[in-house]
Amino acid sequence: MMNVLRHRLFWPIAALLVLVIVNTVARPSFIAVTVQGGQLYGPLIDILRNSAPLMLVALGMTIVIATRGIDLSVGAIMAVSGAVALTIIEGSPDPDGMGTVLIAIVTGVLVAFVLGLWNGFLVSVIGIQPIIATLVLMLAGRGIALLITGGFITTINSDPYRFIAQGYVFGLPFALYVSLAAVAIVALIERRTALGMLTEAVGINPEASRLAGVRSRGIIWAAYAVSGLLAGLAGILYSSNIMAADANAAGLYIELDAILAVVLGGTSLMGGKFSLAGTVVGVFTIQTLKSTITFLGVPPAVSPLFLAIVVVIVVLVQSPRLRGWVARSTRWRVRPAASRDTEGSEVAPS
């Protein structure tokens, strides 16, 4: 029993289960899944489908955070990739053609990949703090997306493109397969090769891992590139869902949701050990929470308040001081910050 309690995924999963149970008690239709024409419908399916963009972004964010970084530009990258893809489709003579749509998607994702490379270059080669390096693109990215769409909201009609976010395969939304595939690929690469361990090594102590022969520069660079790539895919999914490229609204605040999902999943913002399964749970928790808030009849605009309450609860639960109080430790006066600071200063290159 204690082992279950101590498992690091216990609290994230418990939180998700509590949310689902509360929802089910409040409205029994919540877990109802109806079948119409061989396709599954229901609130749970909606949550799975709508969480796809956040899932992709949060996966990339997990890797970046594991290297002790952060990527604020994902929302802006989503806006850019959506704008690129839709502008290509809009400009083509055959918007329904499979070839056109494929070219649009590949180009959009490639542009996002290049933007991710740029972030990685700033962080790993120039050595700029991750928050600022990605802030540059966060500020400029939406402007670039607006330039691509010419300041308008590009709308298109293209059935293959619509299929990405709204289509069904074997009774389940296609978007779900995309996010599952991304989770599987990232998990395979990170956990079935040494890359995951090396990423954690870089996050725990960049200098020590470099001295130990880990190519930390390349690993950090790749983390941002992957984050950009996944954000680009998320941008495609998002724009396919609304069939429009809205440079201002696409992926707005998704970087915050993604960071929250990662933290909810038990990955520390200090870098190092990361949990992809935790991130997946965190993404579902956030999406369920949003669905709950909508169900409660709270205006969507007020929903940030609930997110804030959840963030505060989560960080307080994780906070060493509160744990100390709960455990009634007599030594709670020992400042945990002090020990962390010493670790931090040892890392700084002399």
Place this chain on the structure above:
Amino acid sequence: MTDQSMLERPTLGTAIQRFLSRRASWVPFFAALLILVLMFAGAQAYFGNFLTPRVISSLLLDNAYLLILAVGMTFVILTGGIDLSVGAVMAFTGMLGASMLRDGVPAPVVVPVMLVLGASMGLGVGVLVQYFDVQPFIASLAAMFAARGLAFMVSLASIRVDDAGILWLQSTRIQAAPGSWFITPTGIIAILVVVAGALVLAYTRFGRTIYAIGGNEQSARLMGLPVVRTKLLAYVVSGLCAGLAGVVFTAYTGASYPLNGIGTELDTIAAVVIGGTLLTGGSGFVLGSMIGVFVYGTIKTAISFLGAEQSWTRITIGGLLLLFVVVQRLIVARSRRR
């Protein structure tokens, strides 16, 4: 190195070099000032009618709220933290103030309430950061979410402000002659905040402790400086400034809208960084942040002069931010080597 240059005859070059090596933390400030002057000169040469008293005066008027936010943000960044909540807190205090004014509460009561509200949101962030070991980024993010949600809770629609006292802050133009320089009470407030911020940072125990913490928190603690109290106070100052910015912004727009100030936290951080404050803390000046705000305002004005899309503002700010961060990086690398 200093011995040699003392023996040599002081030429202009060596004088500058000596100044730069002794006052390395001022270099980004002068770089920002140089950029501002170059931008003024370039805009004047291009448009011909840019450097008029009207344009320069409205630069202060239009960015008074940003200037106030930047002063508060400078305090937080100097301690090595960050405050993402300022834009949302500004919107929330503005909404609450406007709704209280609508319900007939007199302005002399409303304004202190707005200030206290802002300060207490800052205190909340500070407590999370200092007592519960939450990273500033996450703590202020929670405050940002909370304030934005609370702003919408006050009202989903915008609230007009009819109070004569609040509108007076914006509509009064203290001006020598028509068409010449002018300043509004909001501009005076902003300037006063800058002066107060600069004096506090330079000459009070609190201000010097902020620099000490930003330089090395561990050393500051070992020196016996009140680290906990000072860091808490830095966030309170930032929250207070956000509350004041709420007052000024409400006066500026004559109404409050819950979506006010989205992205303002990024503009503020960008202005502070462009003004030469190191994000790692410990080095920077309120005056630099003021220059940063003016650089931001000048870009905005120049782009509206050009008639180009406002999306270029963000792109240009992003580019400038990059330039300054790289410059800072080089300076830090140089000072490390010495």
